[in-house]
Amino acid sequence: MHRYRHQRRCLRARIGGATHHQDLTMQLNVETLSFINGGQALVLALMLWYGTHDGSPHALNGLRLRAAALLLEAVAAFLLAGSQWVPPHVLLLVGNTCNLAGQALTVVALRMLLKRPLRWRTALLLGVAGWLGVTWLSTAHPNYLLRVMFGSIIIACNTGLNIQALWGGCRKRETRAQCLLLWTYFLSIALLIWRNGSLLILSTPPQGISTPSPVNVIYVLMLGIQPLLASVGFLLLYNEILQRELYELARIDPLTGVINRLGLLEASQVLLEQARAKQESIGVLLIDADHFKSINDRFGHDDGDRVLLELVANIRCMLRGGDMVGRVGGEEFLVLSPSVKAPDLLALAERIRSAIERTSFHIAGQAYALTVSIGAAIAEAHEPDMMAARRRADVALYDAKRAGRNCVMIAAQ
16 A cells, blocks of 8 residues: 555656646747747848848838838847746836837838838827737736737737738739738738637636747747748848839830830730730821920930920820820830721821920920921731831821921821
8 A cells, every 4th residue: 555655656746747847848938939039030130131232212111121120029039038037027018019119110111112001100009009008908907818819909900901001912913922921911810819719718828928838839939930921021022023123124214204115016016916806906106206306406415305204295195095105216206006097096196296286395494396297007907016017107207207297197008
């Protein structure tokens, strides 16, 4: 009997020791994961800040804000990792302040990258409300469960702002980064629902984020994965923005903002394919400013450039929704007008010519009259490309020049 009792005491000691060891391991896991998360956020912040230096200002500023948000998240994670040495009120107030500020900066950073309304006032309001609520539920009325639920609502609202900015992005074939970010934020919402549901279901829920528990370990682990996925999404989005800017630079005339020769070539092929499908024709207008060289010689190229900008604005005002204008070179422009017949094309050309003739171009404080000559041609759906129609429009343009300028000529089919 004595030996049996001794064995039972030994078994209890072993079970108690194993439980104690499991608790210590669980606590170590929470702190270790937080330390890893903080180091990861710090590395990502440095990578975003120093690894990106080209592109438009809005893209770079968006990444800088995201890097600042990651630095704040790193501070909060390091505080949680050192929870044994950090006073509880410092961990709660400073850690939550960093997290809430990081979320607000991420909202603004993402919208800056996407050129969406920044909604910084909403993000700031959510941050202030979150900090006040968490502080009150930590000091004046301590309640861990309510604090987690209130904080989760604030996080969900910030995440909702990000989802709203990204919504519809996955439908565009040219972007995959928005899909990654969108699913990352859906994962964040799912994680919040799981955490709150687990705390409500548990009979003895943990009373702090650093308390050893499977819920806290899993939450901290997933909390570290989310910034990694989001930062990868930000970098991919930045790369897509750079690629899009390079694409546009190769096809947009830097002075006038209309498409250039390459853009016109690609657009004409697309329009011709659509015309073949509908068995319709495409109108081609070649527009040349009369005696434009005299403007450059008399007033200089800077004033000449301003005249070209005003000329393009006049042409655009006369076009229909599906029409497009591009700069061929110098003072020569090409208009593509789908689904038109010869009489409609001539009417459009005459409207453009008349509008420019009536416009007073102000150069160096003086009013200057400018006219254009226009050559018109029709590209039929059966033509292999637009080059033949372009040559016919060019011949018609020279006919208009020889006829005294400031007129419209259409090429014979």
